[in-house]
Amino acid sequence: MEKISILAVFALSAMGAEWIGAISESGCGAKHAKGNEACVTKCVKGGAAPVFVNSTDQKVIKIANAEKVMDFLGKMVKVTGTLEGDTMTISAIAAEGHH
DSSP states (O other): OHHHHHHHHHHHGGGSEEEEEEEEETTTGGGGTTOOHHHHHHHHHTTOOEEEEETTTOOEEEETTGGGGGGGTTSEEEEEEEEETTEEEEEEEEEOOOO
16 A cells, blocks of 8 residues: 555656655665765766665656756755656756755
């Protein structure tokens, strides 16, 4: 049931929502949920795809338009966009202050 309710929340937010999390890469995923610029940058330059790690549930989400995140590799960010399935399309991204 919990999985269904989480999916319902993401489906409802598909119209344009905000998420806070880290830009990681597909190899390490949630291991870099708190950010690690050097490792993420090295791995992306080596061919790994950038991903978004939601700070709420550590869910790793693919990024449809990865060019939007290249200046934020390994950083905590706030993104605005849409989520379809397990892939996010980002319309805006900004660095997020540490809490």
